[in-house]
Amino acid sequence: NAGVTQTPKFRVLKTGQSMTLLCAQDMNHEYMYWYRQDPGMGLRLIHYSVGEGTTAKGEVPDGYNVSRLKKQNFLLGLESAAPSQTSVYFCASSDPGTAISNQPQHFGDGTRLSIL
Amino acid sequence: AQSVSQHNHHVILSEAASLELGCNYSYGGTVNLFWYVQYPGQHLQLLLKYFSGDPLVKGIKGFEAEFIKSKFSFNLRKPSVQWSDTAEYFCAVETGGSYIPTFGRGTSLIVHP
Numbered sequence: 001n002a003g004v005t006q007t008p009k010f011r012v013l014k015t016g017q018s019m020t021l022l023c024a025q026d027m028n029h030e031y032m033y034w035y036r037q038d039p040g041m042g043l044r045l046i047h048y049s050v051g052e053g054t055t056a057k058g059e060v061p062d063g064y065n066v067s068r069l070k071k072q073n074f075l076l077g078l079e080s081a082a083p084s085q086t087s088v089y090f091c092a093s094s095d096p097g098t099a100i101s102n103q104p105q106h107f108g109d110g111t112r113l114s115i116l
Numbered sequence: 117a118q119s120v121s122q123h124n125h126h127v128i129l130s131e132a133a134s135l136e137l138g139c140n141y142s143y144g145g146t147v148n149l150f151w152y153v154q155y156p157g158q159h160l161q162l163l164l165k166y167f168s169g170d171p172l173v174k175g176i177k178g179f180e181a182e183f184i185k186s187k188f189s190f191n192l193r194k195p196s197v198q199w200s201d202t203a204e205y206f207c208a209v210e211t212g213g214s215y216i217p218t219f220g221r222g223t224s225l226i227v228h229p
Contacts, residue, residue, distance in 0.1 A: 004159075031215055040125070042206060042221035043160075050215070058216075090159060096215060104150055105217065107159040 002026055006091050006108035013081045013115050021076040021111050023091030031094045032074035033058075033105065034066060036087040043090065049074055081115045088112050118143035120209050122220035129197050130228050137192040137223050139207030148210040149190040150217065151181055155203045163205075166190065177201070199229045 004025045013019055023032065030051050035043040035058075045058030049068040063085060065077045074093075078085060092105040123138045141147065151163040164175025171183040181192045190207060204224050208217040 033216075035219075040221060042122075043219040045216065048216060092160075094215065104152075104162040104165055105160075107161070109159045 004091055004093055004106050004108035006089075006111050008111060009109065010112050011114070013078075013113065015081060015083060015115060017081050018077070018079050019081065020078075021089055021091075021113075023074045023076070023093075023108060024072055025074075025091075025093040025106070026072065027093060027095070027106065028071070029093035029095045029106070030071075031096065032068065033092045033094075034064070034074065034076045035090045035092065036060065036085075037090060037110070038087050046076065046089075083115045086113060086115045118209060118211060118218055120207055120218050120220040122205075122207055122223050124223045125221070126224045126226075128226045128228070131199055132196050133227075135192070135194045135197045135201075135225070137205055137207075137225070139190045139192065139220060141188050141190070141207075141209040141218075143209065143211050144188075145211060146213075148217075149181070149183060150208040150210075151175065151179070151190070151192050152206045152208060153203045154206065154222075160206065163192070197225075197227050199227050201225060202227045 007022045033048040034046040044060045047066040049055050052071040055066045067075045089111045091108040094105045095103045119142045121140045149166040152160040154160045166173045174180045204222045206222045207220040210217045
């Protein structure tokens with residue numbers, strides 16, 4: 001059981017280049033999230049999805065797009081990379097759980113992205 | 117919008133010392149509370165969670181946290197830390213039914229052997 005898998009693990013881009021980060025989960029979770037983690041800033045939510053075919057903006061969505069065409073995959077796109085997007089990106093998934101309790105998030109290992 | 121504050125940004129302890137990391141949040145309604153740990157070079161893992169019931173929650177590796185509703189707090193504690201507890205610790209708060217947690221900025225803990 002792989003859990004949450006992120007590809008690639010590392011990438012270096014030049015300013016203006018585009019790329020897509022892939023997140024795949026095998027737990028049949030409904031909810032998926034993309035975060036960026038920067039020193040001293042904790043985790044900030046970029047976009048999230050509450051089910052296949054749905055996406056929503058988080059705290060810092062500018063410069064990113066997402067798609068959830070299949071329940072198990074959540075793609076994060078950078079159309080024109082900027083140095084400010086240098087960060088570590090984490091994908092997470094969770095299940096709504098029951099009416100009594102929410103389930104915690106399961107995180108991928110992260111993608112370290114550098115924009116030159 | 118709710119906020120989550122972790123007042124201790126960096127904590128340095130010696131092995132066997134006691135630990136308490138603060139977490140306060142701003143939302144006044146029903147909340148779900150989490151503490152996550154991130155070991156160096158790894159992803160976040162759940163330490164413990166609180167949804168309802170006993171406000172003293174026990175998690176993995178000897179950690180516990182106490183929910184004090186009147187103080188809007190969910191502090192993490194461990195009576196005796198080990199070198200292997202060196203990590204970054206994140207508090208997260210979900211407002212009831214949102215499924216979208218807000219994370220604190222994290223506390224970096226270094227434990228000297």
